[in-house]
Amino acid sequence: MKLLQFSTSHYCRKARLALGYKQISYTVENLTPGLHALRLKPLTGLTTLPVLLPEQDSLPTAIADSTQILHFLQTYQPEPSYELPDPILQSQACLLEDWLDESIGVAARFVYYQFRSQEGKPLDPSLASQLVIQVVRWQYGINTAVVDLAAKRLDIALTELAYRWKQPYLVGNQFSVADIAAAALLSPLARIPVYCQTYPWLFERIVEVHHRCAESLPPGLETASC
Numbered sequence: 001m002k003l004l005q006f007s008t009s010h011y012c013r014k015a016r017l018a019l020g021y022k023q024i025s026y027t028v029e030n031l032t033p034g035l036h037a038l039r040l041k042p043l044t045g046l047t048t049l050p051v052l053l054p055e056q057d058s059l060p061t062a063i064a065d066s067t068q069i070l071h072f073l074q075t076y077q078p079e080p081s082y083e084l085p086d087p088i089l090q091s092q093a094c095l096l097e098d099w100l101d102e103s104i105g106v107a108a109r110f111v112y113y114q115f116r117s118q119e120g121k122p123l124d125p126s127l128a129s130q131l132v133i134q135v136v137r138w139q140y141g142i143n144t145a146v147v148d149l150a151a152k153r154l155d156i157a158l159t160e161l162a163y164r165w166k167q168p169y170l171v172g173n174q175f176s177v178a179d180i181a182a183a184a185l186l187s188p189l190a191r192i193p194v195y196c197q198t199y200p201w202l203f204e205r206i207v208e209v210h211h212r213c214a215e216s217l218p219p220g221l222e223t224a225s226c
Contacts, residue, residue, distance in 0.1 A: 001019070001024060001025070001026040001027075001052060001053065001054055001055055002026060002027050002028070002029055002052070002053040002055060003015055003016065003019065003026055003027070003028045003029070003050055003051075003052055003053075004028075004029050004031055004036075004039065004040070004049060004050060004051040004052075005028055005029070005030060005031065005049050005050045006030070006031060006033065006036070006049055007028075007030045009049060009050070010105060010108065010109070010184050010185050010186075010187055010188050011049065011050060011066045011101075011184070011185070012049055012050040012066070013184040013187060013215070013218065014050075014066045014070075014180060014181055014184035014185060015050040015052065015066050015069045015070070016028075016213075016215050017180045017183060017184055017209065017210070017213040017215050018069065018070045018073050018082070018177075018180055018213075019073065020213035020214040020215045021080060021082060021175070021180070021212065021213040021214075022073050022076075022077050022080065023080070023214075024073065024076075024077060026052075031049065033132060033135060034135070036049065040064075043061065043062040043064075044062050044064040046064050048064065048065070050064075050065075050066055050069060051063065051064050052069045052072065054072075054076075059076070060072075066101065067097060067098070067101060067177075070082070070097075070177050070180070081174075082175055082176050082177050082179075083176070083177075084171065084172050084176050085174075086172065089171050089172040089176075090176075092171050092172075092178075093170070093171040093172075093176040093177050093178040094177065096170060096171065096177075096178035096181070096182075097177045097178050097180075097181040100178070100181040100182055100185050100186075101181060101185070103153065103157075104153065104154065104157045104185060104186070105181075105185035105186075106150070107150035107151070107153040107154050107157070108150075108154065108185055108186055108188050108189055109136075109140065109188070110140065110142050110146055110147050111147055111150050111151055111188075111189070111192070112188035112189065112191065112192065113133055113136050113137055113140075113142055114137075114142060114144075114147040115192050116133050116191075117130075117133050117134070117137060120191060120192065123191060154189075158199055158202065161182060161186075161202070162199070162201065162202075165182075165201065165202075165205050170182060175212065179209055180209065180213070182205070182206075182209075183205065183206045183209035183210065186202060186206065187206055187218035187221070188218070189202070190203055190206070190218055190219065190220030190221045190226055191219055191220040193226075195226075196220075196226030197226075200225075200226070203221060203225065203226050204225075206218065206221065207221055207225075
């Protein structure tokens, strides 16, 4: 299998966590922002990553979207499972995953790229890095107003997750897609000092999930802490 990705994308990280948890061997192809559309359009008709190429005759040519990739992997290799046996709990896990995908992951992106363009610029002041950051800010319309709203959304989300992650798992008593989504989509916050200082429990959980999935720790957590 081959994963088409942006190496820094937290949505692509989500797919890698699932592949690692399933212990599926795969390769990655890192695409260049902007030029990536030329590679993706013929495959999926879309321009978003990640995209998984199963590279097997009996399987789809390409699976787009991180949620669809997780669904495919669960069918392709049921064990170890991140599908909860209780249908009600599984529905809750899927709802959490969707909320994290469509709302919280987007908010984390906005806050992260705003940080990287301002006080976080010294993390990588190179022209190439700053150009990518400005392209992303332009592409998603990131400005002070939307970042303020995103930060408030994150505060509400982290209050909810703090309550849920008092237990070993976000839903029920088993690892699920909700744990994978939260660990991946909130990982960019590890580079932002205020989040490390305010929510140390979050990054402990993110590290635990990455170890469980045999995935390299996100930037900012290479020493297993912020």
